[in-house]
Amino acid sequence: MFLDNYTAVFIPYTLLEKEYHSFSSLASYLTYDTKRIIMKNLYLVFVTSLSILSSQAQEIKRMFVKENTVSCVGVAPMQCLQIKYEDQNQWSNFYSNIKGFDYEPGYRYELMVKETAIPLNQVPADASSINYELEALISKVKTESAQQSILDYITKNNWKLIQMNGKNDRDYQQSIRLNFDTFKISGNAGCNGFGGSYAYNADEQIIAFPNFFHTEMACNNLDLENEFFNTIQNKVFRFDVADQTLNFYQNDRLVLMFGVSN
Helix, strand or coil, X not given: CCCHHXXXXXXXXXXXXXXXXXXXXXXXXXXXXHHHHHHHHHHHHHHHHHHHHHHHHEEEEEEEECCCCEEEEXXXXXXXXXXXXXXXXXXXXXXXXXXXXXXXXXXXXXXXXXXXXXXXXXXXXXXXXXXXXXXXXXXXXXXXXXXXXXXXXXXXXXXXXEEECCECCCCCXXXXXXXXXXXXXXXXXXXXXXXXXXXXXXXXXXEECCCCXXXXXXXXXXXXHHHHHHHHCCCEEEEEEECCXXXXXXXXXXXXXXXXXX
8 A cells, every 4th residue: 555544544545546547657656655755745736636626616704795785886786785794894795695584674694604605617607706694694684773873864965866867968957955854845846836745664765755846937848847747746765874875766776866055
């Protein structure tokens, strides 16, 4: 036996023996002890390589998940979790999913996540090359104050329209002001002022606007104003705040985007 105590590992030994015989012309000039040393060294290299590859392919990391998602664009527009690892200070968008993790908005999570590298030839197009799986849920803490701070931020600012129905290259003069203490909306549609009340569902981040009362001033061109009223009145939206923009969605499609205007 060439490997003495190593012969208990049969598969690696068989592979190495094959490699050894590929050098048969050279082996005929080697002593028995030299052959044994070569085979042992080859075996150690083989085992070490497997160990390195295994450690690179799979790793368990501590991950923190923020209490709210943000709008992002992966293969298509979507809602991204915001995550950071224990050695990071900044939150970043997470475009994949974590197997076994049931996310609930309004809670901040601390997780242990197993990350497994997927061989590149097995990765679907536009998919992540890492598979994420929940190893352990360390903590889940409700953060009502965080959600309230978002509503306070919306309430204290005026919001000017910067995109409507996918178009951002027009001279928008429309603006709104939302008050989450009284659930009142007011604003300017470009020419006429308007106002009214609205309904808000905190669990689903949904807001429903009624038909507004508005002034009836005579203006030259009311095309954008009419489009604005038709888009927002008597409609239900999901909304969020991201990068200082207030965004309204229908069926996960961005319909209205407003920027801070004070």
